[in-house]
Amino acid sequence: MRGLPSAAMLLAVFTGSLALAQGDGRRSGYQDMGPALQKMQDDDTANPAMLFVQAGETLWNEKAGTAGKSCADCHNDAIVSMKGVAARYPAVAGETGKPVDLEGRINLCRATYQQAPALAPESDDLLALSTYVALQSRGQPVAPPNDLQLAALRAKGAGIYRQRQGQLNLSCANCHDDNPEKKLAGATIPQGHPTGYPIYRLEWQTLGSLKRRLRNCVVGLRAEPWPYDADEYLALESYLMERARGMAMDAPAVRP
Numbered sequence: 001m002r003g004l005p006s007a008a009m010l011l012a013v014f015t016g017s018l019a020l021a022q023g024d025g026r027r028s029g030y031q032d033m034g035p036a037l038q039k040m041q042d043d044d045t046a047n048p049a050m051l052f053v054q055a056g057e058t059l060w061n062e063k064a065g066t067a068g069k070s071c072a073d074c075h076n077d078a079i080v081s082m083k084g085v086a087a088r089y090p091a092v093a094g095e096t097g098k099p100v101d102l103e104g105r106i107n108l109c110r111a112t113y114q115q116a117p118a119l120a121p122e123s124d125d126l127l128a129l130s131t132y133v134a135l136q137s138r139g140q141p142v143a144p145p146n147d148l149q150l151a152a153l154r155a156k157g158a159g160i161y162r163q164r165q166g167q168l169n170l171s172c173a174n175c176h177d178d179n180p181e182k183k184l185a186g187a188t189i190p191q192g193h194p195t196g197y198p199i200y201r202l203e204w205q206t207l208g209s210l211k212r213r214l215r216n217c218v219v220g221l222r223a224e225p226w227p228y229d230a231d232e233y234l235a236l237e238s239y240l241m242e243r244a245r246g247m248a249m250d251a252p253a254v255r256p
Contacts, residue, residue, distance in 0.1 A: 009205030011213045029190040030250055032181065037202075041254040047202040049084035049131060049252035052124070052207050056132025057202075059125060065116025071129070074113060082136035085247050090238045092149050099153055100128050101237055103209060117124070121228040127207050142195060142244045150238055157239025162230055171237075187256055193244040194237065196253025203256065210237055 030038060040046050060071045060078055063205070075081040089102040097111055106129050107118040119126035161172045175184070175198070176192030197210040204212075211233045215225045226232045 012015050026193065026244070026247060027180070027191055028193055028195050028247060028250060029255055030196065030253060032188045032190050033254075033256065037254055037256065041250070047200070047252065047254055049198070049207055049254065052128045052131045052198070052200075053135055053252065055124065056128035056130075059129050060132055065110065065114035067113065067115040069114050071109070074109075078132065078136055082133045084137050084140045086130075086134040086137040086251065088145055088149070090153070090234055091145050092147055097149075099234060099238065101149060101211075101234055102202045103134065103211075106130060106133070113203065120211055122209060127198055127209065130209065131207065131252045134198060134249070137249045138251060140249050141238045141246050142241055142247060142249060144238070153213075153235050153238045154242050156231075157235035157237070157240075160236055163237055166218070166221030168221045170221055172217065192240065193247055194240045195244055195247050196250045196255070198251060199253045199255050201255050207252065210240075 030041065033041075040048075044050050050187055056077075063070045063073075070079070082198075089105060090099050090161040091105075091184060092098065093100045093105065094106055095108060103119075103121070103126055106126065110118060119129070164171045164174075172192065175189050180189050180191045196208050197213070198207050199210075199213070200207045201213075211228060214233055214236055218225045
C-alpha cells in the first residue's frame with residue numbers, strides 16, 4: 001500500500017513527537033499509553049486504523065459525482081499534495097469564507113468540484129478519506145492558520161472548554177488541565193491534545209473523529225450533546241488545535 005512510512009521513518013516520527021512535546025510540559029496521548037498499545041500504533045501492520053487508510057486511498061483515486069472527478073484529478077499524489085494539510089485544519093474555506101474542519105473540507109470539495117452528495121458524519125467513507133489525508137501529516141507539527149477570521153471561533157472554543165456543564169458540573173479543563181496523568185476508571189487522563197485524529201479507540205472497536213470523541217465527553221458529563229453539524233464542535237477543535245500548536249501529528253492513532 002502506498003503512502004505508508006518505513007519502520008525507520010516511524011521511529012523518526014515518534015522520536016520527533018516526543019521531542020516536540022518536551023520542554024513545555026505538553027504530552028500527547030501516545031505518551032500516556034502502555035508499551036503494548038504504543039507498539040500497536042507504531043506498527044502499520046498491527047494498527048487497525050490502517051484498514052481505513054487502505055479504503056481512503058481507493059476513494060482518493062475513485063471518480064465520483066456528476067463531474068466524474070476523483071480527488072487525485074485535482075490534487076494528484078496525496079503523499080505530496082496533502083503533506084501537512086491535516087495539521088492546518090480547521091481553516092477558512094476560500095469558496096465560502098467560512099471555517100471548516102478537515103471533514104467539512106472534504107465534503108466541500110465533493111459538492112463543489114465533484115458535484116457529489118456530502119458524506120455523512122462518521123460514515124466509513126468520510127472517515128477513510130480523512131484518515132488517508134491525515135496520514136500524510138504524520139510527524140508534521142500542528143500549525144493552525146494565523147487567520148484573524150479564526151480568532152473569534154477559537155475564543156468561543158476556549159470558553160466552551162472551560163465552561164462547566166451537565167449533571168456532573170465539570171468542564172473539559174477540569175479533567176485535561178487540572179488532572180492530567182491521574183486515573184479515571186482505571187484509565188490515564190490525557191492532556192487532551194488532538195494530534196492523533198481520526199483515532200482507532202479500542203473502546204469503540206472502530207475508528208472515529210475528534211467530533212465523536214467530543215460528543216462522548218459531553219455525554220460523559222451527563223450533558224446533552226450538540227448535533228454533529230453544531231458550531232460548538234468546530235469551535236472546540238479550533239481551540240484545541242491552537243492549544244496543540246507545534247506538537248507532532250501522529251494520526252491515525254490508537255487509544256484505549
